[in-house]
Amino acid sequence: MRLSKFFLPVLKETPAEAKIISHQLMLRAGMIKQTGSGIYSWLPLGLRVLKKIENIVREEQDRAGAVELLMPTIQPAELWKESGRYEAYGKEMLRINDRHDREMLFGPTNEEVVTDIFRSYVRSYKQLPLNLYHIQWKFRDEIRPRFGVMRGREFLMKDAYSFDVSEEEARRSYYKMFCAYLNTFARMGLKAVPMRADTGPIGGDLSHEFIILAETGESAVFCDSELVNMPPPGLDLDFESDLLPEVEKRTKYYAATEEMHDQSKFEAEVPEERRLSARGIEVGHIFNFGTKYSEPMKANVMTSEGREAPVHMGSYGIGVSRLLGGIIEACHDEKGVIWPDEVAPFKSAVINLRQGDDACDAACENAYAKLEAAGFEPLYDDRDERPGAKLSTLELIGIPSAIVIGPRGLKNGVVEVKNRLIGTTEEMSLDAALNKLTAGK
Missing domain, CATH: 3.40.50.800 (Anticodon-binding domain)
Structure with missing residues (x-):
């Protein structure tokens, strides 16, 4: 690309509204332009990086056996009422009515839509396991959007949803995504640390956040340095035989964000010389929530014993657009961005x-x-x-x-x-x- 023919509106001065380094550098480098509160146009340089990140995410999802589809941004409210989440989700959900006065919403997440797809076509345990994913724009009506693409209202997400016949198989699908995430972030030149997390409005009993360490990170994190220094599973990981050992050797180490931190446990389990207190940025979140959605929405399959049972599910999110800001937070100096090779524009x-x-x-x-x-x-x-x-x-x-x-x-x-x-x-x-x-x- 000849720069004389490219559209690169760089700025000499840092805009006053930009408070964190990723927002400042994205504006100065001509990567984004604010169109509305928490809503950005992606300019050519930023879009090139966004596509690089998206492609890495897609390749690692495909390698782990997930199958790509594309779900709509606008969803009917009736699906959310069926699952019981429509009123519970809160004001972050943008609710709208169409010209026929039907209740609709701009999807903040896709558990209901993907469950409806599953129940329409899958009947037997022989069709499982199944993992469906998409990469799609989402909207959450943040009360105070800030920090550029790190906390915007419109954002690009990768969402995957696993379906299994039993709790045991569902955990296997969870572990597969756990390892795929570590490889995904490693390919981007990042060191991501998995940390046990609250399940929040998604639900379930098992959840991990993936945090990348950055001096300017939004959250305090506490973990064993052994976990941080551990190499990723690797691209030659055999998802059939190597899965559980890879997960077990990471989940045995203490790691928590500030919200889940237990100081006494941290001091008891981690030798003083290995205690790491740092700042971090969440770039991925995975959940195993069992039958939370399949039971109320009647997403059942016939088991090998010949009885109908609700399918066990999990969901797995990566903030694709948020990752771009996170990479800048972790990879910059006083002169500008320092892109890792695989995501450089x-x-x-x-x-x-x-x-x-x-x-x-x-x-x-x-x-x-x-x-x-x-x-x-x-x-x-x-x-x-x-x-x-x-x-x-x-x-x-x-x-x-x-x-x-x-x-x-x-x-x-x-x-x-x-x-x-x-x-x-x-x-x-x-x-x-x-x-x-x-x-x-």
């Missing part, structure tokens, strides 16, 4: 320090063409701008690596290679630079 950049200089233009075009041919998603800053402005923009938007080409360097047969993550700058030939950037692909 562009994997590399080519910076022309003197646009219009024949030698610089030719070298940049050569580098851009070769990076593009290698599938390395380059952003070419071909604007007629001052070098300082170009370099500042590069640092602000957080491209992982860049080749910087100027007339002085070319006379000496070298270009600069910048690594945003570790903050290094190296001089080398253009061919060596291209080899260095594409070597890991």
